[in-house]
Structures are given as structure tokens and as C-alpha cells.
Amino acid sequence: MNASLPEGKNAQRSALTREKVLKATLDQIYECGILAASTPEIVKRAGISRGAMLHHFPSKEQLIAAAVEKLLEDEVALIEKEAEAYADHEKSIDDFVDFLWERFSGRLFMITMDFLSSARTDEKLREAVIPVSLNFHTSLNQIWIKFFPHKQKSTDQIQLLLNTTMCLMRGMGVQTVIKDDPTYFDGIREYWKTLIHSQLD
Template sequence: MNSIDKPNKQAVRSLKMQERVLNATLDCIYEDGMQRASTTEIVKRAGVSRGAMLHHFPSKEVLIAAAVEKLLDDEIDIIRSEADAYARKEKTIDDFVDFLWERFSGRLFMVTMDFLSSARTDDSLRQAVIPVSLNFHASLNEIWKQFFHYEKSSPDKVQILLNTTLCLMRGMAVQTVIRDDDAYYTSIRAAWKAILHDLLDEEAAV
């Protein structure tokens, strides 16, 4: 029994260590920016040795790709849960738009924006994270198909409108870097909600 339990415990410790490293990586990127997120600071925050980190993440590109994948996978779970609440009629489309704004104007956006800026001129980084990004968007499209249904709107139309909503959220999030104006962003969301109600043929008022 002990010989079986020991490898399992080692595997659990290894997974926990990897999670600490990935969380430390995301914290560094969020607080200091992609360019200043050094592996030295990451291992310090994670409380692990550099050798232990390199055993699982042999390069900074691999580490960042794994960290971004964790971030996006966690976000997919959160978005799926909120979409499920919408499908059960516990939330409205207005609630869902506000929820997306909260998600895409915070840590998720700031980390991914830093990544995109760095990946534009770093081919190794770009190639490492492209599959992760594609998987994230594929998962979003599956969520749109699974939880959002309208009698008068085709699935393709719903998918396009919800992806357009994400693009709007990202665009507003970019502006938050230079414009701190809650009323401004609230008014834009209100206008988009009204457009969504019209385009999706929903009868609920904004």
C-alpha cells in the first residue's frame, strides 16, 4: 500500500508545485508586465528552486504558454458557469454582458494584452501560445452553441454577436489604460445591450 501511495503523493506535490509556479508567473506578468517578469522573480514568489521549475518548464516561452493556458482554462470554467445560469434563466443577457465586462477589464485582459504585445515581435512566444489561444476561442464558441438559443436567430448569428461582444469588451478595456471613466463604459454597455436585444429578437427591455 505504501509503495503505491508514495508515487501518488509525489505526483500531487509535483502538481501543486507546478500550480504555484504558474500562479506566480501570472502574478508577475500582471504586476510587472511580460518583459519584466523574470524567472528569478517567479521562482522566488513560487518558493521553488530554479532547477525544479526548469524540470517542468524548460524555457520561459513554455512557462508563459502554460501560465496563459491555465488562465484561459480557468476563465472558460467561469464563463461556462455564468452561461449555464443564463440558460437556466437565472441571468439575463444584460447580466451576461456586465459579467463579460468584469472579466475582460481585469486580470484576464491585462495579462493577455501584455502577451499579445510581446508576441507580436517574439516568434517563439507567439508559436508557443497560438494553440492555447485557438483552444480558448474554440471553447467559447462551444459555450455560445450550448447555452445560447433564440427562436428567431440562427446559431451562427448568435455566435457572431457574442464574439462581437467580446471584441467590444476588449476594445473598452484598452481604453481603461488611459481613461478612468465608469460612466463612459456603462453608457457604451447600455447601448450595446439595446442593440443585442434588437438583433437577437429578445422582448425583454434593457
């Protein structure tokens, strides 16, 4: 029992270090963008040594992919919780649309938009982040199937409706970069809610 204690402490310390690095990476990307996010600044922000960071993430591409994966895993958990509330009739579809807009008009969207833009011309980064992105979409489709059953709609139709909703949120998120007009975005969101009701009611 005692012999395994140091190993357990080391594992806990290692997990904590990894968590610090990933958080620091996401904060740095959000504030500066991927291209300007340097590993020395990430190390400084995380409060660890460069060697400790390299032990967990030998390359910047692996670091970014792991950070984005962590971000998306957390988002999937949040979306699943909201979808479950909808399925339990604790929240309406309108509430769910508003929740998605909140997520895709803030930190999550800005970070993912930045890494997708960078991955377009960076082959190493693209190879690292594409599997992460595909896993995210697979997880969402599983949520749609589990929490959005509908008697008049097939699984494919439900997935199409909700994935279209996600695409709309992303498109609106892009516009927030150049357009500061909450009324404009509220109007689009309210109009989309009426379309969803026409499909689900």
C-alpha cells in the same frame, strides 16, 4: 497498495509545485509585464528552486504559455457557469454582458493584452501562445452554441453576436489603460445591451 503511495504523493507534490509556478508567473506578468517578468523573480515568488521550475518548464516561452493556458481555462469555466445561469433563466443577458465586462476590464484582460503584444514580435512566444488562444476561442464558441440557442437565429448568427460582444469588451478594456471614466464605459455597455435585445427578443 503501499508501494504506490509514494508515487501518489510525488504526483501530488509535483502538481502543487506546478500550480505555485503558474500562479507566481501570472502575478509577476500582471505586476511587471512579460518583458520584465524574470524567472528568478518567479522562482522566488513561488518559493521553489530554479531546478524545480525547469523540471516543469524548460523555457520561459513554455512557462508563459502554460500560465496563460491556465488563466484562460479558469476563465472558460467561469464564463460557462455564467452562460449556464443565463440558459436556466437565473440571469439575464444584461447580467451576462456585465459579467464579461468585469472579466475583460481587469486582471484577465491586462495579462492577455500584454502577452499578445509581446507575441507580435517574439516568434517563440507567438508559437507557444497561439494554440492556447485558439483553444480559448473554440471553447467560447462551444459555450455560445450550448447555452445561447435562439429560435430566430442560426448558430453562426449567435456566435457572431457574442464574439462581437467579446471584441467590444476587449476594445473597451484597451481604453481603460488611458481613460479612467466609468460613466463613459457604462454608457457604451448599456447601449450595446439594447442592440443585443433587438437581436434576441
